[in-house]
Amino acid sequence: MNQKIIVHMIGSAHIDPVWLWRWPAGVVEVLSTCRTAANLIDKYEKFIFCRSDVWVYEKIEKHDPELFERILNFVKKGKWQVPGGWYIQPDCNLPLAASFRKHIEFGEKYFQDKFGQKVNVGYNVDSFGHSASIPVLLQEAKYDSYVMMRPMKHEMSLPSNLFRWQGENESELITWRIPHSYNASDPEHLKKNISTALEESNTDVPHVMCFYGVGDHGGGPTEQLIEWINDHADDSKDYRLEFSHPRRFFDEVIPFRNKIPVYKGELQMHAVGCYSVVSEIKQGIRKAEHSIQRAERAIENLNYGNDSEKKREKELLDQAWKKVLFNQFHDTAGGTSIYEACEDAKDQLSASISSADAITNAKCFDHLVRLPKDKLQRIVVFRFGQYDYEGLFIHEPWIHPNGFHSTFNGVLLGESGNEIDYQIVNQSALLGPPRALIWEGSMSASKELIIRLIPKRNSKIFKSDIKIKNFQVSNSFYSIQPGNDTILLKTDTLIKGKHFLSHNHIKLNLYKDRSDTWSHGIKSYRDKLKGSFKITKHTIEESGPIRATIRIEAKFRNSSLVTRCSIYRKRPWIDVNLQIIFVEKFTIAKLIVPVFKTSTRIDGIAEGYIERHQNGNECSFINWTFIKNINSKNSEGMGIVSPDCFALDGQNGILRFTLLRSPVYAWHDPKKVDDEVSFRNTDQGFHQFRFRIIQNIKLEELNYHADWINNPPYGMDWTNGVINI
Structure with a gap:
């Protein structure tokens, strides 16, 4: 040229x-x-x-x-x-x-x-x-x-x-x-x-x-x-x-x-460390995104208010969005800013969530007062997700006249007058008897669901495929039981009686991580294993008929872990919810999950998905990952959904989900951390992560599960028309 x-x-x-x-x-x-x-x-x-x-x-x-x-x-x-x-x-x-x-x-x-x-x-x-x-x-x-x-x-x-x-x-x-x-x-x-x-x-x-x-x-x-x-x-x-x-x-x-x-x-x-470090900001961003979108859907579905009110709602949501977008700045969302700036981000994200939730709840209140009277107490369930819902509902009804001293004893009626099976489980408050209700069902993404309560009437005997023997819990699809030592959970897939996984042990491993906040210069975390959380106690926390849950307690040095593993009546998935108090420094925590041994997997991204090699490299993902079942003649495989985790790697039939990383805040190599006491480490304290493991699922179905977990239904008690209330 x-x-x-x-x-x-x-x-x-x-x-x-x-x-x-x-x-x-x-x-x-x-x-x-x-x-x-x-x-x-x-x-x-x-x-x-x-x-x-x-x-x-x-x-x-x-x-x-x-x-x-x-x-x-x-x-x-x-x-x-x-x-x-x-x-x-x-x-x-x-x-x-x-x-x-x-x-x-x-x-x-x-x-x-x-x-x-x-x-x-x-x-x-x-x-x-x-x-x-x-x-x-x-x-x-x-x-x-x-x-x-x-x-x-x-x-x-x-x-x-x-x-x-x-x-x-x-x-x-x-x-x-x-x-x-x-x-x-x-x-x-x-x-x-x-x-x-x-x-x-x-x-x-x-x-x-x-x-x-x-x-x-x-x-x-x-x-x-x-x-x-x-x-x-x-x-x-x-x-x-x-x-x-x-x-x-x-x-x-x-x-x-x-x-x-x-x-x-x-x-x-x-900078693969940015996919996971300072997880609270990442979780806050995701929670805020969904809170604002729920408010937008609530405005669309429950179209109450005059023009001035609607204008004000839009202004509030625009401001909420702007706080979220500002905190998606790459050094904020990436977790590479100083501690004080990260705390500012958490505050701003919380403000967005609060503002959006206030609008959503106001729309629900506006709708409640427009409902006709009913002689029965009602649970009015709202949900403003992207898709129609299928799964579990949970609500703690206020039973008059004794309130938190009362457990519901009666019948739940669906909208067609059908009797609904339910289970009583513990509520959040440590006061009074167990009184939260869980039941199964479905509901539209755009319309409320109304459940009626008939008190003091014997309900039918509930049928269930959930079985419990010693500490082994099973349904038609899975068998789960606590592991021993560093194995938290053993899972068996019962679908068609075949077992395809290289092993069935779920663990939480901790690895040495001396990379800086960004993890400059590395593509994967393959440093020395420091150890694994070891089981100290396990118990059957819930025993069906709708849900059975094993609670597993574990420790690593001064860090502690409570894992709740749940299976459901005739549902082909396991929910694994982790609560961690993490005090390890210069450490990376990875949840180890066995999968089919394949050379590639498919990860969710912002608009769709992408196929990646199972080569051990750290990658970001959104909501879910999918492993094709090489033994299946159709397009089904194993899906793992997690709205709270944002990074993983995979290799040799294993997925490792990155939960926490604890370098020093805003530490950029080649600077060395000579005085560890003088600087704060990231990701210390209490954290929660939700996982859903689903066998024999189609790729396109994973977005439904992500939506169901990110936007759960929630109920409001309504007593307008009930006598003596």
């Missing part, structure tokens, strides 16, 4: 709103950096500044309206460019598809309303890997291009730094991987960025991008850098330096599309 290469010089400031500082410091760095950039635009005629993220502009608009007006003027002149168009640059593995769409939705509305622009360049330059769902989600929103950096060349081989990233449904983004750094604080660093971009360029396309500017805690381009570019723009006969921006770069390379190589799949992996 004889054509001179254009090096598109991208003036930017990588701004972490939260990382080694708390969010107020992030606001200050935004105001300072953007004010400096505006002054540089005034001084240098050719200089162009690029800044993404709705959050940034919201803060400027609120706290420095004069600066915001200057930016509006620069945008009109093309001197200030907005790539990205998302609320923040999030972790790109953890969020649900609904969150990605909200990032796009808020960005689209904000930049159209404020700047009159449609942003169509994706821009997540520092995110720790990128889900295979992103091309689908971005093309759905009319994006055509994407900028990223991680994983870098030494972490993942790509056909070129300029490539066509393809997803499902024929989605495609022309993508640029920043080859060296998104920062350059001095001319020497800048020259390295330029040379690397040229050395690793696609020789058929005469355009590359080179980023410059002081970053991380803001700063942006400096006068020295701008003047150096001006002075050296035409130094080479082979290339020219031009002040530019990502949109222009992609417009220039689109005509060369057929010469750009294709890559299909996920962009992984970088």
